[in-house]
Amino acid sequence: MSTPTYHRFETIIVGSGGAGLMAALHSSKEVGTAVVSKLYPMRSHTGAAAGGIAAALSNIEEDSWENHAYDTIKGGDYVVDQTPVEILCREAVECIYDLEHMGLPFDRTPDGRISQRRFGGHTRPVPGNPSKREPVMRSCHAADRTGHMILQTLYQQCIKQGVTFFDEYHMLDLIMVEGECRGIVAIEIATGRLHVFHAKSVLLATGGFGRMFKVSSNAFALTGDGPAIAYRHGIPVEDMEFYQFHPTGIYRLGVLLTEGCRGDGGIMFNGKGERFMETYAPNMKELASRDVCSRSIYQEVRAGRGVSGKDFVYLDIRPSTINKYKSSPIHRDGLEVDDHFIESRLSESLELSRTYLGIDPLKEPMPIQPTAHYAMGGTPTDFDTRVFRNAAGEVVPGLYAAGETACVSVHGANRLGTNSLVDLVVFGRRAGKAMAQYAKSHDFKEIPKDAAVPTKKMIEGALAKPRTEPWVRIRDELQTVMMDDCGVYRTAEGLANARQSVASLKKRYELTGIQDKGTIFNTGLLEYLELGCLIDLAAATVASAESRKESRGAHSREDFPDRDDVKHFNHTFATKDGDFDVKIDTRAVDVIYIEKDGQQVPKYPLEVRKY
Amino acid sequence: MSEELTDPTKGYLSTRILTVQLKRYDPEKDREPHWQEFKVEARPIDRVLDVLMKVKWDQDDTIGLRKSCGQGICGSDAMRINGQNNLACKMLVQNLKSDKITVEPILGLPVIKDLIVDMKPFFDHYKSIMPFLVNTDPAPTTERLQTPAQRERFDEGTKCILCACCTTACPPFWGNREYVGPAAIVNAHRFIFDSRDQAASERLEILNDAEGVWRCRTVFNCTSACPRGIKVTQLISEVKRALITGVLDMPQEAEVLA
Numbered sequence: 001m002s003t004p005t006y007h008r009f010e011t012i013i014v015g016s017g018g019a020g021l022m023a024a025l026h027s028s029k030e031v032g033t034a035v036v037s038k039l040y041p042m043r044s045h046t047g048a049a050a051g052g053i054a055a056a057l058s059n060i061e062e063d064s065w066e067n068h069a070y071d072t073i074k075g076g077d078y079v080v081d082q083t084p085v086e087i088l089c090r091e092a093v094e095c096i097y098d099l100e101h102m103g104l105p106f107d108r109t110p111d112g113r114i115s116q117r118r119f120g121g122h123t124r125p126v127p128g129n130p131s132k133r134e135p136v137m138r139s140c141h142a143a144d145r146t147g148h149m150i151l152q153t154l155y156q157q158c159i160k161q162g163v164t165f166f167d168e169y170h171m172l173d174l175i176m177v178e179g180e181c182r183g184i185v186a187i188e189i190a191t192g193r194l195h196v197f198h199a200k201s202v203l204l205a206t207g208g209f210g211r212m213f214k215v216s217s218n219a220f221a222l223t224g225d226g227p228a229i230a231y232r233h234g235i236p237v238e239d240m241e242f243y244q245f246h247p248t249g250i251y252r253l254g255v256l257l258t259e260g261c262r263g264d265g266g267i268m269f270n271g272k273g274e275r276f277m278e279t280y281a282p283n284m285k286e287l288a289s290r291d292v293c294s295r296s297i298y299q300e301v302r303a304g305r306g307v308s309g310k311d312f313v314y315l316d317i318r319p320s321t322i323n324k325y326k327s328s329p330i331h332r333d334g335l336e337v338d339d340h341f342i343e344s345r346l347s348e349s350l351e352l353s354r355t356y357l358g359i360d361p362l363k364e365p366m367p368i369q370p371t372a373h374y375a376m377g378g379t380p381t382d383f384d385t386r387v388f389r390n391a392a393g394e395v396v397p398g399l400y401a402a403g404e405t406a407c408v409s410v411h412g413a414n415r416l417g418t419n420s421l422v423d424l425v426v427f428g429r430r431a432g433k434a435m436a437q438y439a440k441s442h443d444f445k446e447i448p449k450d451a452a453v454p455t456k457k458m459i460e461g462a463l464a465k466p467r468t469e470p471w472v473r474i475r476d477e478l479q480t481v482m483m484d485d486c487g488v489y490r491t492a493e494g495l496a497n498a499r500q501s502v503a504s505l506k507k508r509y510e511l512t513g514i515q516d517k518g519t520i521f522n523t524g525l526l527e528y529l530e531l532g533c534l535i536d537l538a539a540a541t542v543a544s545a546e547s548r549k550e551s552r553g554a555h556s557r558e559d560f561p562d563r564d565d566v567k568h569f570n571h572t573f574a575t576k577d578g579d580f581d582v583k584i585d586t587r588a589v590d591v592i593y594i595e596k597d598g599q600q601v602p603k604y605p606l607e608v609r610k611y
Numbered sequence: 612m613s614e615e616l617t618d619p620t621k622g623y624l625s626t627r628i629l630t631v632q633l634k635r636y637d638p639e640k641d642r643e644p645h646w647q648e649f650k651v652e653a654r655p656i657d658r659v660l661d662v663l664m665k666v667k668w669d670q671d672d673t674i675g676l677r678k679s680c681g682q683g684i685c686g687s688d689a690m691r692i693n694g695q696n697n698l699a700c701k702m703l704v705q706n707l708k709s710d711k712i713t714v715e716p717i718l719g720l721p722v723i724k725d726l727i728v729d730m731k732p733f734f735d736h737y738k739s740i741m742p743f744l745v746n747t748d749p750a751p752t753t754e755r756l757q758t759p760a761q762r763e764r765f766d767e768g769t770k771c772i773l774c775a776c777c778t779t780a781c782p783p784f785w786g787n788r789e790y791v792g793p794a795a796i797v798n799a800h801r802f803i804f805d806s807r808d809q810a811a812s813e814r815l816e817i818l819n820d821a822e823g824v825w826r827c828r829t830v831f832n833c834t835s836a837c838p839r840g841i842k843v844t845q846l847i848s849e850v851k852r853a854l855i856t857g858v859l860d861m862p863q864e865a866e867v868l869a
């Protein structure tokens with residue numbers, strides 16, 4: 001392997017999904033910026049997001065950012081940092097207008113404004129009866145291709161602005177000196193050459209890590225490289241036990257049918273043809289939040305009420321069904337749903353079902369099961385996206401994280417649908433600005449001459465090791481144990497089993513090597529290294545889940561079925577401790593107090609989460 | 612829901628043996644591309660991508676291909692399957708006509724390794740047509756207004772995932788890599804017909820070039836190749852018509868909002 005190529009930019013952005021591109025647009029307006037991504041920008045998984053992006057525009061129904069904040073905090077089962085949530089919900093509105101000005105083709109209302117629809121967990125006080133809440137139209141959408149359109153629009157603006165891209169460069173290490181981040185090391189996939197990127201500020205925007213689980217809506221590339229690499233440098237991961245399972249994954253494949261299906265009136269049935277959500281969430285039914293719906297499906301399957309006794313239920317979006325139950329919002333205007341309406345609103349889901357299930361959802365219901373979908377946890381940051389080095393909240397100078405990779409935390413124990421895309425743009429923008437600001441007020445600091453040596457050794461090691469077993473087997477076992485023992489439902493025993501399995505898988509992983517010894521597009525090597533990231537994050541996830549002896553949001557302990565606000569109203573910080581061990585710390589939740597009758601009271605008081 | 616439904620997942624587990632003919636080329640080892648045959652067990656609902664990954668993971672880790680989303684939205688895995696461009700993740704085994712499949716890289720772009728081609732010329736063409744909204748008026752404090760009809764006018768092109776299936780199925784492009792190709796024209800169309808955009812004439816000028824839209828001989832290969840079902844040839848014709856008539860066929864101001 002030849003000597004690495006050296007580059008210097010004020011800011012380096014790792015990842016070209018929504019978060020990375022938004023940051024790049026803002027950072028590059030002020031300082032020299034480069035985006036390093038293992039995929040071409042348009043290949044990022046932000047493009048798969050279908051449902052929409054939340055912002056209280058009040059275009060169709062009266063709404064407010066305060067309503068949005070209330071829902072986000074409640075949806076997250078309260079372990080949500082409230083200052084960043086208020087920032088998110090307030091800045092959401094101007095970010096949506098920003099995107100529209102950039103050309104994003106939002107759907108329109110008849111009077112030409114951005115169209116909005118309902119989405120699970122998004123509510124407002126009932127006008128005239130504010131103690132009750134009702135669903136509100138808050139999700140801005142562009143057909144059911146909203147994520148694709150966001151990705152497209154941001155990429156187009158980056159082209160317009162002449163942002164520098166290093167496409168198909170895979171980050172393998174951070175350059176950390178004296179507790180500061182001063183750059184990254186990446187491999188140029190097409191040649192196998194190593195590159196050192198010297199920078200003043202670095203953003204991790206590498207997306208999620210759903211590939212840790214067997215059934216997942218996530219792309220192959222979503223292996224948590226950013227948080228895992230930071231974790232190996234002693235930087236904690238926060239709230240890893242909160243992993244969201246989306247209720248409507250295509251059976252077996254995990255590919256997502258958007259929640260918009262239910263927002264537009266879709267109904268879930270068990271094998272007996274019962275609308276089972278009436279039992280679990282009498283008020284919100286199918287529009288209850290995702291963790292509630294996923295657990296309900298599991299309960300039905302366990303009780304033998306899955307379809308044909310199997311592990312799936314039906315999602316029905318046939319117009320006849322929707323009209324029968326009057327479950328679409330347009331019924332309120334006295335309208336009926338027809339094929340064309342469904343086709344125009346949910347074309348992407350129809351296409352997925354037709355392609356992968358061979359089922360036409362206009363004629364038949366679709367078999368679905370919960371699918372691993374979204375990481376609420378990740379690399380901890382403050383609301384300017386600066387990374388924390390510990391639970392006390394000290395920051396790592398020069399290191400930033402945004403998007404699904406980061407834990408700000410605005411999603412707490414459970415993210416609401418459409419709240420990720422808005423997180424990307426709001427905190428992506430803040431990241432770009434904060435990084436540029438930091439770069440302008442600091443000088444480049446030296447990096448060691450041998451900054452790429454650990455990476456080089458890691459690659460040479462992987463290439464030199466004998467292939468004691470196919471690494472794919474290790475991956476499959478990891479995904480299975482995480483799905484079974486650290487999935488929708490958890491127990492002490494299951495987690496202990498998962499802990500031991502992950503540790504032994506890590507040993508096996510370290511022993512085995514790969515078959516492909518080439519330098520050009522050695523995707524075998526990269527997939528093998530990605531697996532290493534997943535294993536480290538799995539260890540942190542299991543340890544975090546073991547430490548949280550309560551049920552909250554997406555984290556559901558059968559042995560501790562209740563929420564415990566006395567012991568567990570806090571965030572979990574997991575830090576690497578030696579080769580296999582994980583150290584757990586906690587951090588208090590950021591709570592906003594207001595004055596009421598001369599007393600300081602919480603602005604968002606704890607409530608039981610019921611839908 | 613009262614009627615009986617057949618369990619749609621029946622048959623998920625039955626398997627058949629496929630013969631995969633794969634075009635291999637590794638510049639570090641091979642002087643020329645060559646075919647290699649693999650046998651692999653596949654289920655009816657496996658994607659061709661699953662089949663290829665199975666071969667890669669179980670039999671030969673050196674096979675080079677790109678992939679990411681696995682659901683036809685990221686555009687990574689365009690390839691020639693049984694002589695037709697498609698995304699490997701969008702084709703199911705149960706829809707294959709025989710137990711033999713041939714898989715080779717898309718044509719017209721330089722092969723880097725096995726199924727991986729150099730996408731740079733393709734993206735350069737995309738970038739050449741100003742693929743971004745141009746509007747120099749001061750932005751309002753809220754959204755720019757646009758009627759549903761105006762929005763609908765350019766919807767087709769917004770579906771494009773830049774997979775290159777169309778451009779690499781286009782005979783004029785095979786003959787001349789300077790031709791911007793259908794994908795770039797689709798993306799130009801997306802902005803030319805957006806009521807908020809102000810650079811239609813510049814884009815039309817670019818496409819009027821010798822390597823522009825006139826290279827298209829309306830062979831329709833691109834339309835049948837597009838995995839997103841975009842009416843590529845129709846969009847190209849609309850651009851040609853705009854150039855010939857000098858008029859943009861768009862919902863007019865009169866129909867627009869008060």
Ligand SMILES: Cc1cc2nc3c(=O)[nH]c(=O)nc-3n(C[C@H](O)[C@H](O)[C@H](O)COP(=O)(O)OP(=O)(O)OC[C@H]3O[C@@H](n4cnc5c(N)ncnc54)[C@H](O)[C@@H]3O)c2cc1C
Binds near residue numbers: 054217373
């Ligand atoms: C199917 C699906 C539907 C969804 N629908 C919605 C929705 O309707 N609304 C909503 O709000 N949210 C939705 N989400 C969630 C949301 O889309 C994601 O959380 C979000 O897009 C993540 O964006 P990101 O920018 O953080 O990362 P991504 O878009 O995933 O991008 C990650 C980037 O990091 C790069 N990268 C990763 N590792 C490396 C490395 N080692 N070196 C270099 N680069 C690297 C990749 O190349 C990629 O560019 C959905 C998610 C899925 C899976």
Ligand code: SF4
Binds near residue numbers: 830834
């Ligand atoms: S219609 Fe035009 S662009 Fe499409 S394949 Fe034929 S010649 Fe190429």
Ligand code: SF4
Binds near residue numbers: 793797836837
């Ligand atoms: S028009 Fe269709 S085939 Fe061509 S690049 Fe776009 S999505 Fe692919």
Ligand code: FES
Binds near residue numbers: 679681684688
């Ligand atoms: S893998 Fe994304 S389109 Fe096929």
